[in-house]
Amino acid sequence: MRRSYKVKFINDCDSVLNNEINSEIMKFDRNSFFNNIEELPVLQNKVEMNSKTDLVIIGTGMVGITLAARAWHLGFKGDRITLIDGNEYFAENFFRRTKNSEQKIMRSSFIHHVAPNEDINLADFTRLKHNELTNIEKEQLTLARMGERSLPSLDIFLEHVKHVVINHNLHKRAFKFSADSIEQNTTGKWIISDSEGQKIESKYVVLAMGQSPKENMYKEHSINAHVDNFKNYLNEKVKTVNIIGGGNTSAHIVKSCLDRNLKVNWIIRNEENYACTDIPHKYWRDEGYLKFSQMTLDKRMEEIKRIYKGSAMLEHKGIFDDYKKDNALTVFDNATIQEIDKNKTIILQNKTRVESDLIISTIGFELKKLPQIKNGINTFNGFPVLNDSTLEAEGLKNLFIASSHSALSLGPAAKNIDGARIASERIFKELAKREGIEKYNVKNILENLTNWSRNTPVLKK
Ligand SMILES: Cc1cc2nc3c(=O)[nH]c(=O)nc-3n(C[C@H](O)[C@H](O)[C@H](O)COP(=O)(O)OP(=O)(O)OC[C@H]3O[C@@H](n4cnc5c(N)ncnc54)[C@H](O)[C@@H]3O)c2cc1C
Structure with missing residues (x-):
């Protein structure tokens, strides 16, 4: 004892x-209800993938999910967005790495989560699941709502991630496809290829590729x-x-x-x-x-x-x-x-x-190896050199880099969930400008709040 x-x-x-x-x-006094990797949203077979889109996000980890959910609110949805990942499930690396070590509590607090500001945040999501919470989770939620240091359980965090994926239809736009090389064609579009020669063309590309052991x-x-x-x-x-x-x-x-x-x-x-x-x-x-x-x-x-x-x-x-x-x-x-x-x-x-x-x-x-980028990419000590304000790679128009690889611009938190939020604000502020989107239109925000988040039922087990 x-x-x-x-x-x-x-x-x-x-x-x-x-x-x-x-x-x-x-x-942590409850047996996990999120034990099985098959409970995570799954990626689709790449044969179903369109060969053209407006925005490709490489990586469906926490950072890729955060970016894609933010992009949804700027109109990058349906055929306009494609997510690709060599893994089978969303958030697969995080799930395996935390479950392998029997981690049950997040290390970061309730304010670090994958939903954009317009959507239901982790603390509100947890409140809506109050009946299913353990005493420890209830206590942590109370602290969170007081603005105090508080840690969500991994289960609740992953349920929220799943909620964000499904409610933005990201699972319908994500394909198991491992990016092997990236090059820009004569019209300035990016062509991403895998090792089997399948290609996808896109105006914008955002890399969110994380780390490997x-x-x-x-x-x-x-x-x-x-x-x-x-x-x-x-x-x-x-x-x-x-x-x-x-x-x-x-x-x-x-x-x-x-x-x-x-x-x-x-x-x-x-x-x-x-x-x-x-x-x-x-x-x-x-x-x-x-x-x-x-x-x-x-x-x-x-x-x-x-x-x-x-x-x-x-x-x-x-x-x-x-x-x-x-x-x-x-x-x-x-x-x-x-x-x-x-x-x-x-x-x-x-x-x-x-x-x-x-x-x-x-x-x-360590940093995950980047796909081969034709004409190379400027790096400093192995980290890509980016425009600090937009996270666009130096000299590579419309190619943006988030996650661990953006640490030279975002600092050490780039690899964490909070870094994903900051990265998506910087990247999509720029994309909104380039696309002429009124991102900060108050009417849109209110409509999103009332029509989307608040009325969307919380996923039940
Ligand atoms: C045990 C553990 C606990 C942690 N706890 C916390 C925490 O509490 N709070 C916190 O903020 N952070 C935590 N972290 C850090 C955490 O890893 C990150 O916050 C988050 O998971 C990083 O997400 P990511 O999307 O950058 O990386 P990943 O989740 O690794 O996602 C990157 C994705 O890119 C894909 N990919 C890479 N290369 C290619 C390619 N060429 N083609 C296609 N797809 C590709 C990968 O398959 C992967 O799915 C923890 C990390 C570990 C290991």
């Missing part, structure tokens, strides 16, 4: 009333938890687990193993670190974006690298402190791995030998 769950804030959190983190939230440098002796489901490797012979990596995925797996009464050695390259979110709050606010935009590219790069160090959620802290007292958890931080032997022993540079029955590696993500 765990004893205490409360720790004082040690980071800048969004809170006025609360000065304690309640780790009870991590226990880094190559597991210890793959001979460990599993990569960003790709493999660690639970498949647990059996009665596994009593002690070595977990490599100090980020959010690691922390969830550490907790899952400890909760299964396994002994855990946690090997972290940097300091053991707990934070409200992986990106400091200032980058979720105008002042953060403004400050970043005033830096030189070199300074921006330094800042991105500095911020991208992994951290566990603040809610993990109290739980892990208790497990440490019980000697179930041992943390080796500031640790450099020298060698891993075939008996699953990790030898650190200071000669400490850390024995285990299973090694789980979670060493983070």
Whole structure:
């Protein structure tokens, strides 16, 4: 039995009333109703895809969904928009990565979600599902409505994502198609091809391609938890687990193993670190974006690298402190791995030998490789160079880049859900101008509110 769950804030959190983190939230007392990937909206077969459209969004992750829902309100719907993705389901990467690590609570708060301003937001959506909420979810919703720091459950978040996809008909416009190359034809239209030679032509293209797990440098002796489901490797012979990596995925797996009464050695390259979110709050606010935009590219790069160090959620802290007292958890931080032997022993540079029955590696993500872009794309330290105001790629008219690849313009939060909102505001403000659309027409906004969001029934299970 765990004893205490409360720790004082040690980071800048969004809170006025609360000065304690309640780790009870991590226990989450309902079996998930969003366990099965097949509950996510599915992409269509590419043979059904038109060969011409006005706007192609590459990527149907959280960022692609946010962009497409925003585009819907500017009239990019029906044949005018096509979403493509190599995956089978919307939000598939996020679903697999969070479920693989048994994450049940979002790390970001209620204000970070995929719906544009005109639509029902995550807190309102959650309120409409009040009857189905657990006590913890109800408590978090109350905090959210008070403007306090509050975390939605993953289930509710994913239900909301699904709601946004279906209510903007995005599933009818999305196709399983992996972009291999992109080139501009003589009329200035973009031609996107896959490896089988199928093509789609579009006036505008927005890339929202996310990150892929880094190559597991210890793959001979460990599993990569960003790709493999660690639970498949647990059996009665596994009593002690070595977990490599100090980020959010690691922390969830550490907790899952400890909760299964396994002994855990946690090997972290940097300091053991707990934070409200992986990106400091200032980058979720105008002042953060403004400050970043005033830096030189070199300074921006330094800042991105500095911020991208992994951290566990603040809610993990109290739980892990208790497990440490019980000697179930041992943390080796500031640790450099020298060698891993075939008996699953990790030898650190200071000669400490850390024995285990299973090694789980979670060493983070890197930018997903871009499709081949004819005539190339300007990059700085691997990140595309974009127009800060519009996120259009330098010298590539009508090709815009969001998600992790836009970090050089948007800052560290580009890879997060909040970054998607900022990206879509910048890109579609420009597209609205180019298309002569009155985006900020109050009448349209009110019509959308009354005709669309408010009257749309909440999806029932
Ligand atoms: C365990 C975990 C927990 C997290 N929790 C949070 C959180 O609480 N809050 C938060 O803000 N962020 C969180 N994040 C960060 C999170 O990953 C992002 O916020 C979000 O999922 C990123 O969405 P994305 O669309 O950029 O990337 P993805 O979801 O990876 O989507 C990119 C899509 O592009 C597709 N794609 C890539 N290349 C091509 C191509 N050539 N052709 C066609 N399709 C292509 C991919 O198949 C993929 O579907 C978390 C991340 C992890 C791993």
